[in-house]
Each structure stands twice: as C-alpha cells, then as structure tokens.
Amino acid sequence: MASAPTATELLERCERLFADTALDAVRAWKAAHPGRLAIGHLPVYAPRELIHAAGALPVALQGGGDQVDIVKGDACFQSYICHLPRSTVELGLTGDLDVLDGFVFPSTCDVIRNLSGIWKLLFPQKYARFLDLPQAFDASTGGRFYRHDLEELGRELHGLGGLPPDDGRLRASIALYDDNRRAIEKLYALRRETPWLCSSDEAFLLVKAGGVLDVQEHTALLRAFIDAAGSRPRKREDRIRLLLIGAFCEQPPLGVLRTLEKSGAYVVDDDLNLGARWLEGDVGPSQRPLEALVRAYLEQSTWASTRFEHDEPRGAQLVKRVRRAGADGVVFAAPSFCDPALLDQPPLQKALTEAGVPFFSFKYAENTGQFQGIREQAGTFSDSLKLWGAA
Numbered sequence: 001m002a003s004a005p006t007a008t009e010l011l012e013r014c015e016r017l018f019a020d021t022a023l024d025a026v027r028a029w030k031a032a033h034p035g036r037l038a039i040g041h042l043p044v045y046a047p048r049e050l051i052h053a054a055g056a057l058p059v060a061l062q063g064g065g066d067q068v069d070i071v072k073g074d075a076c077f078q079s080y081i082c083h084l085p086r087s088t089v090e091l092g093l094t095g096d097l098d099v100l101d102g103f104v105f106p107s108t109c110d111v112i113r114n115l116s117g118i119w120k121l122l123f124p125q126k127y128a129r130f131l132d133l134p135q136a137f138d139a140s141t142g143g144r145f146y147r148h149d150l151e152e153l154g155r156e157l158h159g160l161g162g163l164p165p166d167d168g169r170l171r172a173s174i175a176l177y178d179d180n181r182r183a184i185e186k187l188y189a190l191r192r193e194t195p196w197l198c199s200s201d202e203a204f205l206l207v208k209a210g211g212v213l214d215v216q217e218h219t220a221l222l223r224a225f226i227d228a229a230g231s232r233p234r235k236r237e238d239r240i241r242l243l244l245i246g247a248f249c250e251q252p253p254l255g256v257l258r259t260l261e262k263s264g265a266y267v268v269d270d271d272l273n274l275g276a277r278w279l280e281g282d283v284g285p286s287q288r289p290l291e292a293l294v295r296a297y298l299e300q301s302t303w304a305s306t307r308f309e310h311d312e313p314r315g316a317q318l319v320k321r322v323r324r325a326g327a328d329g330v331v332f333a334a335p336s337f338c339d340p341a342l343l344d345q346p347p348l349q350k351a352l353t354e355a356g357v358p359f360f361s362f363k364y365a366e367n368t369g370q371f372q373g374i375r376e377q378a379g380t381f382s383d384s385l386k387l388w389g390a391a
C-alpha cells in the first residue's frame with residue numbers, strides 16, 4: 001500500500017500548481033474530461049457551485065503574481081490602478097488562458113468591471129460574463145435579483161456546451177463545496193491553534209491550489225495535509241500573533257508572506273484567497289438548491305471591503321475577528337491603488353485604536369520584488385509588542 005504523502009510533498013505539489021501560470025493542470029483536467037468546460041473567474045467571490053453543476057471546472061484567476069513579465073498588459077490600463085488586470089490581460093494575450101472556455105467577472109470593483117469590458121474587446125470569441133452580485137441583502141430585492149443572475153449564468157453555461165445545472169447536480173455540487181469549506185476552515189483552525197505547524201505562506205499555497213483543482217481532489221489534499229501536519233518536526237516559538245487584512249483580491253507575492261513570518265510573527269488569520277472562504281458555514285442540503293445558494297450569499301457572506309456593510313460596522317467585525325484569532329495585532333496589507341482595501345483602512349484603524357489593538361500597514365503589488373522595508377517594519381512591530389505588550 002502506498003504511504004500517505006508527507007506535508008512537504010503536498011506543499012511541493014501546491015507550489016508547482018502556484019507556478020503553473022500556463023494552467024497545465026487545467027489542460028490535464030480537460031484532457032481527462034473530454035467535452036467538459038473550464039471557466040475562469042476573477043476575484044473575489046464567484047458561485048463556483050453553479051459552474052461545477054454545469055459539469056465545468058471553475059478556475060480562480062488572481063493575476064500573474066511575480067512570475068509574469070508585463071509587456072502588453074500595461075497598454076490597456078492607467079498607471080494608477082492595481083496590478084492584477086495588467087497581468088491578467090498579459091496572460092490572455094500570451095495564450096496562457098486559451099484553455100479556458102469562458103470567464104466570469106464578478107462585480108468586485110470598477111477595475112474588474114473595466115477589465116471585463118477590455119476582455120470582451122480583446123477576446124470577442126470567448127464567453128465573458130459580468131456577474132452583478134447584489135448589494136441589497138433582503139430576499140425580495142437582492143435575493144430576487146441574484147437568483148435571476150444565477151439562472152441566466154446557468155443557462156449561458158449550458159448554451160456554451162455545459163450540462164444543465166439542474167437541482168440534482170447543483171445539490172451535489174453544493175455538498176462538495178460545503179465539504180471543501182469545512183476542510184479550509186479546519187486548516188485555518190490548525191493555524192490559529194498551532195501556527196508553527198502551518199505558516200501563512202503554506203496555508204496560502206494549500207488554499208490557492210483549489211483554484212485549479214477539482215473540488216474533491218482539493219478537499220482530499222487539504223485533509224491529507226492536516227493529517228500530516230502533526231508529524232512535522234517543528235517547535236513553538238516565542239512570536240507575536242498577527243491578523244493580516246486587505247489582501248482579498250490581488251494576492252501578495254509569496255516572499256511577502258514569508259518575510260512576515262520571518263520577522264518574529266505568526267500570521268494566524270488572513271483574508272487571502274477570500275473567494276474560497278466567502279460563505280461562512282454550510283449552504284446545506286435543500287430541495288431548492290439555487291434558493292439555498294442565494295440565501296447563503298445574503299446571509300453567510302463574510303465581511304469584505306467589496307461588499308456593502310449592511311448589518312454590523314466593518315470595524316466591529318474586524319475587532320471580533322482579532323479576538324477570535326487571539327491576535328496581538330493587525331497588519332493591513334493592501335495592493336497599491338486598491339480602492340476597496342485602502343478606503344476601508346481609516347474606519348478599520350479607528351475601530352482598532354478604540355479597541356486598543358495595535359496595527360501597522362504596508363502596500364504591495366503582486367510583483368513586488370523588494371521585501372526589506374516590509375521586513376524591517378514587521379520586525380520592529382513584533383519587537384515592540386514583545387517588549388511592551390499589546391495595549
């Protein structure tokens with residue numbers, strides 16, 4: 001009998017998938033599933049259950065990281081916006097995204113909205129759908145609107161060659177994604193409780209792998225890592241605990257996450273790969289699965305800078321999250337020129353100040369190459385908390 005993979009082997013696989021900007025893993029999936037679609041979706045949240053129920057592979061596109069040289073992508077955008085749309089266009093123009101049969105652009109921000117328009121001009125032969133997520137959270141308006149949106153998306157995927165995402169298929173897909181969310185939540189619990197067994201860059205790679213893997217395969221990978229993590233020869237160190245916030249869309253370079261961990265801190269919670277953790281808890285079994293998906297969006301969406309604050313002020317929610325994570329402080333890590341993240345910082349920082357939670361902030365781009373400044377800032381912050389303690 002083959003032995004179970006070690007944590008290191010699993011992480012090596014995730015790192016290969018991370019470096020796979022040409023989507024070879026998706027090409028392999030399509031070769032193994034002839035006739036099935038692969039549908040790319042931009043950050044932050046997309047209803048992957050519905051795409052999956054159409055027999056398609058949902059593929060999370062989060063830009064090109066620091067591995068893509070921008071040659072043509074810059075020509076499509078102003079200099080004062082974030083980096084993600086440039087590298088996404090670059091990947092499209094170099095043919096790396098040809099394997100995808102269509103693209104869903106959620107209504108995350110104006111940049112994604114503009115990107116969807118540019119995409120339609122550059123790639124008129126490809127299916128591209130702008131998905132308007134509701135900003136009203138009652139069932140009779142936002143719910144009705146969103147259900148209509150999802151029904152239309154389901155019909156369009158079917159028209160593109162996908163399976164009809166009927167109730168039976170959607171119910172099965174929801175169950176698989178509920179299971180996946182539970183596994184991700186377990187991984188985050190492992191980090192909160194024993195952060196020396198899984199660093200933030202490792203958790204980032206593990207969750208990000210779900211962007212290109214079939215959901216069942218990803219869930220199995222996460223569970224295998226959680227099982228293997230306990231055997232890692234790692235000891236608890238005297239470090240402060242940080243919550244990282246603001247990196248929900250364009251992802252920071254791996255080097256930034258590794259730098260933070262080396263600066264004397266455990267990053268015990270974050271909003272990286274937020275789309276995979278957007279719904280809090282199970283959607284659950286239902287006779288009317290599309291309704292259940294709509295209800296989950298209205299009632300179980302996590303707090304995010306791209307979502308209307310309809311229930312509780314975001315600052316109060318952040319303070320609760322700090323307490324839940326047992327964090328000593330917060331690091332605001334926003335992509336340069338990211339309006340949703342940066343406009344949220346003043347009220348969030350005010351709430352932290354009032355609650356006596358220390359914080360520091362820095363900006364990055366997905367292709368940031370120099371981490372020395374971040375290391376010095378994070379190291380000073382960690383040392384000051386160790387010396388004088390959290391307020």
Ligand code: SF4
Binds near residue numbers: 084338339
């Ligand atoms: S990084 Fe910020 S500004 Fe850029 S696409 Fe994402 S949410 Fe929009």
